[in-house]
Amino acid sequence: MIKLAALVPLFPLIGFLINGFFGKKISKGLSGTIACISILASFVVSLLIFMELNHADNKSQIVDVFSWINSATLQIPFQFLIDPLSSWFLLIITGIGFLIHVYSTGYMHEDEGYSRFFTYLNLFVFFMILLVIGNNYMITFIGWEGVGLCSYLLIGFWYKNTAYNNAAKKAFIMNRIGDLGFLLGIILIFVTFGSVTYTDIFAKAGTVSTATVTTIALLLFIGAMGKSAQLPLYTWLPDAMAGPTPVSALIHAATMVTAGIFMVVRSNVFYSISDVASETVAIIGVVTALFAATIGLFQNDIKKILAYSTVSQLGLMFLGLGVGAYSSAVFHVTTHAFFKALLFLGAGSVIHAMGGEQDIRKMGGLKDKIKITFITMLIGTIAISGLPPFSGFFSKDEILAHTYEHSKILWLLGMITSMLTAFYMFRLLFLTFYGKFRGTHDQEHHLHESPASMTIPLVVLAALAIVGGALGLPEFWGMENWMSHQLEPVILRPNYSTLHHETEWMLMGLAVASALAIIYFTYLLFMKNGVRPADREDQLKPWQKMIYNKYYVDEIYDALFRKPIDFLSNAFHKFLDVQFIDAIVNGVGKSVTAIGNTVRLLQNGSIGFYLVGMVMGVVLIILLTFLVK
DSSP states (O other): OGGGTTHHHHHHHHHHHHHHHHGGGSOHHHHHHHHHHHHHHHHHHHHHHHHHHHHOSOSOEEEEEEEEEEOSSOEEEEEEEESHHHHHHHHHHHHHHHHHHHHHHHHTTTOTTHHHHHHHHHHHHHHHHHHHHBSBHHHHHHHHHHHHHHHHHHHTSSTTSHHHHHHHHHHHHHHHHHHHHHHHHHHHHHHHHSOOBHHHHHHHGGGSOHHHHHHHHHHHHHHHHHHTTOTTSOTHHHHGGGSOHHHHHHHHHTSTTHHHHHHHHHTHHHHHHOHHHHHHHHHHHHHHHHHHHHHHTTOOBHHHHHHHHHHHHHHHHHHHHHTTOHHHHHHHHHHHHHHHHHHHHHHHHHHHHTTTOOBGGGOOOOTTTSHHHHHHHHHHHHHHHTOTTSHHHHHHHHHHHHHHHHOHHHHHHHHHHHHHHHHHHHHHHHHHHSSSOOSOHHHHHHOOOOOHHHHHHHHHHHHHHHHGGGGGSBSSTTSOBHHHHHHTTTOSSOOOOOOOHHHHHHHHHHHHHHHHHHHHHHHIIIIISOOOOOSSGGGSOHHHHHHHTGGGHHHHHIIIIIHHHHHHHHHIIIIIIIIIIHHHHHHHHHHHHHHHHHHGGGOOOOHHHHHHHHHHHHHHHHHHHHHHO
């Protein structure tokens, strides 16, 4: 089955082509079914590949697809690399992607762009599969740019709304900044190693200077900062909530933002060699995690709270990568895919029930109206808050344990981030599902549970959010957890914990106790004391207003970058384009017109005038001939 790995990206590509060309000519039901079946087929093949690879002696196999670029100095075959890392990500992408596709058939049923939506969704999954399965940086880069394109198409899916178009452009442009760093990194890799194929590069990585490796690693990380929304390139992700909710779930759980994590893990050889690059990844990760978590405290849009949560959780993953806990970061990517897809799809179910309302200040008392949505979102909230035995506890605890070994300061910042996560997530839960309904009468009358096509994926994801932590349990005494063992062939320097059991229990106890304390505090604040978010910004205290306005980062970017660029653009247009270039071009045109207007006066229709002109011409020719002699 490994030899048929090309089928994994092929199925979504076929779904994209069918819906792209014939979507408007077939029924909505058939269009959605084709899209779902294509992803399900990819998942089945991915599962068979994963099982076969687990039983194979060779844990890293290359599948030749076709000859691609061949020249005297550059050879880039189109190959797929099937190893524990790529096969695991294939399961995440296709498995979660399939559930989101099924959910979308219900969520988007009334939308006029139904077939177009599934066309884009299939293409999104195709490019993400290509990103993780390629055997060289160029194929990865194709997938990298492809998911950027699809994010633009899907974020701006409702293109008649100018604000949504602006959000799509913002995501596209900000990712181009990161992608430039990634591209420069690939160029430096080729200049240094003469190849862009993973197996060739990683075998030679130890033969070049540490400075060169550090530069490569930092350039690649710039690309990861853009795709995975890390400081300072994170502001596009919260605005990406403009797209339909299933898009948000796909971006946050199974595709776009996990690309940066995958790329750093795939390139772990460089980061294992360069301590400077690893430390940079860890610091930016933990600062982003804490920064985004504080912003989530005062947000009122249910999707934006989850968006800042994703930025924060990605920061924790990069913290894990920076301290060398690569398998722990992949573990958290996995559990995060379960509970974040669940939370976003649950939020979509809430929005569906509320008739499009996203402000949690206008919700409340929904737990008895949409019980399945409530129970599943409760499970997702507990999981992301890090309480055992739910999945988020195990993966987050692993990252924090490795961080504790590396740096007590970074560990403390990670702990604070986890506590803030529990606060804003239970704030969302309490304000949305408990208390009295605070919306309009029409909204209350509209309240109803979502159809089975939407609730079944919620139930499946809730089950995964509960049991997903088992991936981190030891296979047997004396061995690291299953995930660490699984990814061992891919990691240059596996980071096994050396903490004493007493220390591990102490850290776990602190994590659970702090989460429980924060949840109880949140309960007292919003349930017992009935505190509600301010209705108007002027009711906030200055420090609350600053956080509510996201530390004015967008305004700072506008002042530092957008406005100066707009000013220069206007200046160049006014002085260079209009007064110089246009003046030259228009001057040439006016000169030709003036000459033509003058010369045409010679054509007056008088024979006498023409005879005089001819005689004068003959005389002039004779004079010129005489002068020349």
